[in-house]
Amino acid sequence: MSIVNRKIVLVSRPTGRPDDSNFRYVEEEVAPLDDGQVLVEVDLLGIDAFIRTTLDEGSFHRGAQIGGVIPALGVGEVLDSRDAGFAKGDKVFGPLSSQTHAVMPAFTLRKLDTNVAPANAWLGALGLTTGLTAYFGIVDVGRVKKGDTVVVSGAAGAVGSMAGQIARLSGADKVIGIAGGSHKTKFLVDELRFDAAIDYRNENVGARLDELAPNGIDVFFDNVGGEILDDVLMRIVEGSRIVICGAISQYEKMDDVRGPRNYLKLAERHATMEGFAVFHFAQHYARGEGQLAEWYRNGDIIMREQIEHGVENFPAVMNMLMTGGHHGKLLLKV
Ligand SMILES: NC(=O)c1ccc[n+]([C@@H]2O[C@H](COP(=O)([O-])OP(=O)(O)OC[C@H]3O[C@@H](n4cnc5c(N)ncnc54)[C@H](OP(=O)(O)O)[C@@H]3O)[C@@H](O)[C@H]2O)c1
Missing domain, CATH: 3.90.180.10 (Medium-chain alcohol dehydrogenases, catalytic domain)
Structure with a gap:
């Protein structure tokens, strides 16, 4: 046939x-x-x-x-x-x-x-380019620990929505998402239980970060790059970890990518900015998948x-x- x-x-x-x-x-x-x-x-x-x-x-x-x-x-x-x-x-x-x-x-x-x-x-939730990417970015690169204030950009998308939830499960004290539109900020807070969310299309991201994270940002999981990365860099604390997962704001002009203007904050705050691709953690997939499967089975993570x-x-x-x-x-x- x-x-x-x-x-x-x-x-x-x-x-x-x-x-x-x-x-x-x-x-x-x-x-x-x-x-x-x-x-x-x-x-x-x-x-x-x-x-x-x-x-x-x-x-x-x-x-x-x-x-x-x-x-x-x-x-x-x-x-x-x-x-x-x-x-x-x-x-x-x-x-x-x-x-x-x-x-x-x-x-x-x-x-x-x-x-x-x-x-x-x-x-x-268990996917290579979604759950596993978020897991290694938060756990291995961001090294999120108890008490951290964590900010996630592109937060209502696939990787971002997982990253915020995994940050909470890793002990973060406060998880703040950045996404476009009030329907997305509502989704983050009401469904995914982020502590707060910023609508970057209609709000001033810097001003809202000042309100929501007055003591600064310990870990930033960045999916977006561009101006949002600069807004966060201005508010990092001593020893912050900036995780470069992606930079979707730049993907339609890859021959003219805009780098961060405020990168000198890394030196002032003895902070790190570290990029990764999920396949750099290939040797650890079994660990990541085992943990994600347990959270998934227990209903600890939600993937819309x-x-x-x-x-x-x-x-x-x-x-x-x-x-x-x-x-x-x-x-x-x-
Ligand atoms: N490092 C790795 O190994 C790895 C693996 C997989 C994915 N990634 C990265 O993870 C990120 C998310 O990927 P995904 O597949 O999960 O997509 P996704 O987050 O489900 O969708 C992309 C989201 O990006 C937001 N966006 C688009 N243009 C934007 C802009 N100019 N400024 C701010 N936000 C913008 C949109 O949400 P809004 O409505 O909120 O704008 C959109 O929903 C990407 O950067 C991707 O490259 C990295």
């Missing part, structure tokens, strides 16, 4: 915000498998901020090729396998990309134990998911992520 793969391919590299002219919808019959390959029916794709950077030439993350699918992590079910490690019906996680059916080398896939958590959790539909909407949903049109983890059911 022939199977048709429906996919979105990149036809040109965007400058600034991507639009329809950069992508094409294609239908194509799935070719027979070679030895060592697995055919996966994609269920959900995680729409992550890194996807935007893969559209640029020479990106840090393995770039999308012109004419090729767009990199994205996903979960799905094995339809056919020519590898001894996978069988029809297995639930798997891997770099499945912007398509409905993915022919994958077996070594790129991970078989999921859905007794631990439902498959979608491996894109969110927003599920959009249709592989043909992949470009629009990617733009939705960049413009903040979602709460928590943005997923695409293909």
Whole structure:
């Protein structure tokens, strides 16, 4: 029986915000498998901020090729396998990309134990680019400890919403989120139990930080960069840890990135600014995943998911992520 793969391919590299002219919808019959390959029916794709950077030439993350699918992590079910490690019906996680059916080398896939958590959790609370990223950023890089005042930017998104909750579980005394819009600040305080939240689109971030953290900021988990990073740097204390997880405010102009103006505060306060990518902690994934799974099972962490539909909407949903049109983890059911 022939199977048709429906996919979105990149036809040109965007400058600034991507639009329809950069992508094409294609239908194509799935070719027979070679030895060592697995055919996966994609269920959900995680729409992550890194996807935007893969559209640029020479990106840090393995770039999308012109004419090729767009990199994205996903979960799905094995339809056919020519590898001894996978069988029809297995639930798997891997770099499945912007398509409905993915022919994958077996070594790129991970078989999921859905007794631990439902498959979608491996894109969110337990996910490499969400839960694990937040975990290593808060625990290993930020070294959050009892009594700390922690600020998180991009706080209502996937990584940010996890980072704030993990900071609290790590002993932080006060967790303050920064996000765009009152519906997001309400979500942070009411649903995720942050102590306070700042609406950077409608409030003066510096003034609000002065009110909410009068004794200064011990740890800043930054997803955004730009002016928000500068506002926080002005308010760090002796020994602060600034965690550079990402800088989404800069991703649509990567050839003209704006660095922090107030970086001399690091010297004045004997503070550190340390960046990381989650794969730098590959040796520690089991520790992170074990802890996240325990918190997840106990209901200590909440991951709100927003599920959009249709592989043909992949470009629009990617733009939705960049413009903040979602709460928590943005997923695409293909
Ligand atoms: N270091 C790593 O290994 C690693 C791994 C995964 C992700 N990350 C980073 O983590 C960050 C979050 O990624 P995610 O996939 O979880 O996305 P996300 O937070 O779910 O979505 C991105 C959010 O960024 C906010 N945003 C966009 N432009 C902004 C701007 N100019 N100023 C302030 N906020 C802006 C939007 O929320 P608002 O409505 O609040 O503006 C949007 O919801 C990104 O920087 C990403 O690169 C790093």
